[in-house]
Amino acid sequence: MTKEELQVLYKAKILPESKNPYHFEVADQADLKIEAYNSLCGDKFQLYLETEGELIKKVSFYGFGCAVSKASTSLMARKLEGMQFKEAANLCNAFVSSLKEQQPLQAFEDEELGILNQLMRFDGRIDCIKLGWEAIDKNLK
Amino acid sequence: MLDDLKHDFPIFNSYPELIYLDSAATAHRPRSVITAINQFSILENSNIHRGVYDLSNNATGKYEEVRLKVAKFVGSENANNIAFTKGTTESINIVAQSYLADRLEQGDNIVTTIMEHHANFIPWQMLAEKHSIELRIAPVDENGDLIIEQLNALIDDRTKLVAFNHISNTLGTVNDIEQLIELAHQKNAPVLIDAAQSILYYDLDVKKLKIEFMAFSGHKMFGPFGIGVLYVADQLMDEIKPYNYGGGIIQSVTVNGTSFSNFPFNMEAGTPNVSGVLGLGSAIDYIEKIGKRMIKEHIGTLTKYCVEQMKQLSEVKMLGSPKNRSGIISFVVDEIHPHDIASFLNKDQIAVRAGMHCTQPLLHHFGESATARASFSIYNSKSDVDALIKSLKELIKFWA
Ligand SMILES: Cc1ncc(COP(=O)(O)O)c(C=O)c1O
Numbered sequence: 001m002t003k004e005e006l007q008v009l010y011k012a013k014i015l016p017e018s019k020n021p022y023h024f025e026v027a028d029q030a031d032l033k034i035e036a037y038n039s040l041c042g043d044k045f046q047l048y049l050e051t052e053g054e055l056i057k058k059v060s061f062y063g064f065g066c067a068v069s070k071a072s073t074s075l076m077a078r079k080l081e082g083m084q085f086k087e088a089a090n091l092c093n094a095f096v097s098s099l100k101e102q103q104p105l106q107a108f109e110d111e112e113l114g115i116l117n118q119l120m121r122f123d124g125r126i127d128c129i130k131l132g133w134e135a136i137d138k139n140l141k
Numbered sequence: 142m143l144d145d146l147k148h149d150f151p152i153f154n155s156y157p158e159l160i161y162l163d164s165a166a167t168a169h170r171p172r173s174v175i176t177a178i179n180q181f182s183i184l185e186n187s188n189i190h191r192g193v194y195d196l197s198n199n200a201t202g203k204y205e206e207v208r209l210k211v212a213k214f215v216g217s218e219n220a221n222n223i224a225f226t227k228g229t230t231e232s233i234n235i236v237a238q239s240y241l242a243d244r245l246e247q248g249d250n251i252v253t254t255i256m257e258h259h260a261n262f263i264p265w266q267m268l269a270e271k272h273s274i275e276l277r278i279a280p281v282d283e284n285g286d287l288i289i290e291q292l293n294a295l296i297d298d299r300t301k302l303v304a305f306n307h308i309s310n311t312l313g314t315v316n317d318i319e320q321l322i323e324l325a326h327q328k329n330a331p332v333l334i335d336a337a338q339s340i341l342y343y344d345l346d347v348k349k350l351k352i353e354f355m356a357f358s359g360h361k362m363f364g365p366f367g368i369g370v371l372y373v374a375d376q377l378m379d380e381i382k383p384y385n386y387g388g389g390i391i392q393s394v395t396v397n398g399t400s401f402s403n404f405p406f407n408m409e410a411g412t413p414n415v416s417g418v419l420g421l422g423s424a425i426d427y428i429e430k431i432g433k434r435m436i437k438e439h440i441g442t443l444t445k446y447c448v449e450q451m452k453q454l455s456e457v458k459m460l461g462s463p464k465n466r467s468g469i470i471s472f473v474v475d476e477i478h479p480h481d482i483a484s485f486l487n488k489d490q491i492a493v494r495a496g497m498h499c500t501q502p503l504l505h506h507f508g509e510s511a512t513a514r515a516s517f518s519i520y521n522s523k524s525d526v527d528a529l530i531k532s533l534k535e536l537i538k539f540w541a
Binding site: 006015040067068069125 | 501
């Protein structure tokens with residue numbers, strides 16, 4: 001990725017999402033609290049899930065992270081609302097696997113995940129992208 | 142300032158545009174060191190201490206010559222003060238396990254500081270937990286300088302070791318080790334100096350300073366990975382038990398028991414990193430050719446320049462402002478996470494580190510989750526600083 005491409009990607013997608021993250025707030029009353037933490041870089045988000053049975057009604061998150069991890073977690077939060085635990089875990093698992101295998105995300109015909117697809121090619125930042133997704137996958141499996 | 146030393150480092154032939162500001166993590170290697178390592182494989186390869194044939198005798202001789210060279214490099218005439226290890230981390234763990242563990246009793250304590258690299262923190266924390274003794278941690282002030290009176294108050298007659306770094310790999314603080322050693326010795330506590338960041342350009346005369354233990358790594362002083370040094374003072378050499386068991390460290394082995402060689406020959410079980418040792422020897426030659434004083438001056442000038450430039454950027458905040466700073470600057474930028482900084486600088490061929498730098502307790506103390514870090518070496522120049530500042534300015538503007 002060239003510097004210009006990086007700038008375009010940040011300007012168009014990452015910064016708007018990370019500067020205005022979805023439900024970026026502490027929600028202590030949430031039914032489920034999951035920590036997403038990268039011990040290498042220090043990024044740490046609390047994920048808050050309001051649930052009804054196994055249905056995810058609301059996702060919020062709060063913490064410290066780079067623009068990439070924040071944007072990615074924010075997009076994830078939008079995606080997971082309305083899903084069953086299993087569905088959410090499957091989506092997160094498929095997403096994380098696709099990152100690890102460096103495969104394009106064609107399986108997800110979804111514009112927002114397409115953004116993350118572009119993000120994925122972003123050198124050296126896969127850990128930032130997958131931070132929240134991996135935490136959901138591990139905890140809802 | 143030193144000129145043209147960049148040409149000594151082939152990595153910059155491969156990447157002429159590279160602006161490498163991460164020498165605190167690992168330094169690049171000069172051609173002479175690379176040649177020494179390669180030459181061993183091509184002309185000299187054989188195992189040491191075990192053969193009577195020429196190749197092996199020659200390799201053994203060269204390996205042991207480096208032991209003496211390292212001893213002299215740190216101000217000792219006695220090669221046997223020097224054990225070769227995998228690096229600073231292993232050297233410190235050896236002191237923890239092979240020296241300290243067996244002499245800890247309830248009521249004892251170990252003193253260290255909040256600015257330590259995890260390598261000089263976790264080994265003591267683990268010992269303290271296991272032996273139910275106290276780990277005492279000296280604080281730093283807002284400048285990132287140790288608060289000496291408080292450190293002094295932590296050391297008492299039950300202190301079994303005072304372990305501290307010479308230079309903080311995150312703050313760049315240069316500790317006044319003479320003073321710290323004196324404080325420890327007043328209470329009869331031995332010291333361990335983590336010299337990982339200072340060995341390259343500070344005169345560390347172990348005899349004059351009366352240092353008991355000192356640890357450093359080859360790869361931060363232009364040498365190869367996987368080789369490091371543990372210095373142990375004469376009077377403590379007999380107190381160090383083997384760390385790993387295996388061949389090469391024994392006097393005799395029977396089915397009933399084993400007796401071991403003395404330090405340092407009880408440390409290097411198994412086939413050692415012979416080419417690494419020779420590479421380390423070559424790195425010392427290189428450093429001595431240039432001179433520590435020149436290296437220090439060059440890095441000092443660059444760092445001072447960079448600090449001044451960064452002060453002009455209101456969005457940039459440097460972590461700490463130590464009285465005496467080495468070639469390391471940690472910084473944060475308003476609203477921009479260190480990882481994002483590093484990614485953008487990378488696009489301008491500038492290599493900086495982002496994260497916690499293996500100093501989590503220190504970053505917590507400063508209330509930071511991560512910083513970006515620039516560190517300098519002899520192959521850097523003012524134009525590298527200018528490039529860093531230019532990129533930072535551009536990024537800040539872009540982000541707004
Ligand atoms: C101050 C300090 N101590 C210890 C270490 C650990 O050195 P090594 O990884 O070579 O064992 C480092 C390396 O980052 C360091 O900067």
